[in-house]
Amino acid sequence: MTVPHSPIADPPNSTGHLVLTYEPAVPVSRGKLAVWLFLSTEIMFFTGLIGTYIVLRFGVPAGSWPAPATVGVVEWIGAVNTFVLICSSVTIVFAMEAAKSELPHRAKQWLLATFLLGSLFLGVKAYEYQSKFQHGIYPRSPRSLLYDRADLNYLAGLKAELDRLQGGNETSPPVKESANNVVANDVSLADNHRVASLGLPVALLAAAPTSIVESSTHADTLALIQTGLVQWTQQKVGRTDDPQMQKMALSSLAHQIYPLHENKSIETYLANERLESTAELEKSKIEFKQAEQALVDLQHQLEQLNTKLQSLQSTIAASGSTDPESANNLAETKQLQQELVDKTTASGIAAAQVTKLKDSIKPLTSRLEAMDKFGSLPAGVNLGLHLKLPMVIPSGNTWASTYFLLTGFHAIHVIGGLVAFLILLPKQLGANRAGLLENIGLYWHFVDIVWIFLFPLIYLF
């Protein structure tokens, strides 16, 4: 550089050469300018993400956005994480101030504190993600089993999933690709294996009443869900034309699998249904007994008729055709034979009645059994029994996508900051590195600001 870039020439030094000074266009170091330019793009990126979240969230059909508690979001955990990040913002500025004041040892301590706080934030985040996964809420679709409404589509999906879990009859809807199929089978095997290796009773002991543990295995439980909840609802929906009744039956099924919140109308509906079913079962049992008794009586009468007929026929055979009584006997035989035919028909009808009543008792008993077993699970079948059956969370998929995208991108930025801290930690943090600490601090504060907006949007709204 031989051309002076400033019109005011610098005074020549002792050797007579010009000494040029660098005057930056903006009064900050190049590193800081670069960080601020980077942060400008980051501001646009996160405003885009957060803004899209807001737009999607308030654009869903009215009243269909899940409340935090519905999807297992715990307010105070979010508040604690906010506190942790704010603390880390303070520790990083203190680290910079200490470095500026030539206190490298103290700067290192503050930087280490920032690193630990950032790690704590990530740990809490990981715990929160884990609790989402336990609820069956995943960021990707094949294992996401969330339905937007309790309708026949949901009923079919639930039924197919139960069939698949029971591992048999391929009544599940055809899976589009063979690759998907393989994945689905692997998942079911893994699930079965997991349950088997856990030993379901052990897993259940904490959550479920002991009666379930004692009396049923995993397969029995699935079969009972299929008959007592799903098939029952299917029949109930099929039997009525009233859309309100159908809706109630489907909603109560969804509620039993995964209750969204305490719901008095569904609880009342289920309690009433239980009373009705119990009464119906009692009635059916009495009718069954009566029918059975009638059948036994008929069979008894048939036997008597048979013996009577046989004795009459032997009398006729012994007395010969000349006997004056034989004509009478023959007439009586004919009458008895006719009676025998009638009674046989009647007993056939009675037997059919017995079978029919027996069949009508079966769904009632499994319904009541299911209500006894699953009614005592306040968190529903899915959470209470550690199952991942399809569940109804209106707008749940939109919620899961936006939640994991927002918090995931934020977490990636936290990881980026932690890597920068790790690189800086072993170095001597004197005044010459204060600028570097400040630049990393700027980035870290930005990560904090993003969380400041995410906290109310995700946890409190």
Added chain:
Amino acid sequence: MLTAHEADCETTGTGSTNHRVIFVWVFLLLIALTGLSFWIANSHLMEHRVLAWAAMIAVSIAKAMLVVMFFMHLWWERAWKYVLTIPTLIMAILLVTLLVPDVALRTETYSRERQMDAAEAFISRAADGQ
């Protein structure tokens, strides 16, 4: 003659002890504001949801301003800060606003058939008699 870093120090001020006091105050304010939004979310203000949401966003903006102004030193920076921040904010706001007609208002134009398959409303606790 100043190096760029020294120029930095000049603009951000060298009175470090002064700054430390400010940082502690900002920290306490941030904690208090976090508590405030937590309190709003659990108060009767939630019965007027839009009001509560507006209040919580206002608290968040206040917190963000505190962090930007003091932790990120923009308070002490010279006018160059506006060159970076104002265009960025305009772009960011435009980006989101452009989504509103197609995405935020999408359910307004749903047909009856489409509505039948859309996510259903939660049975509200009020309607449930609780």
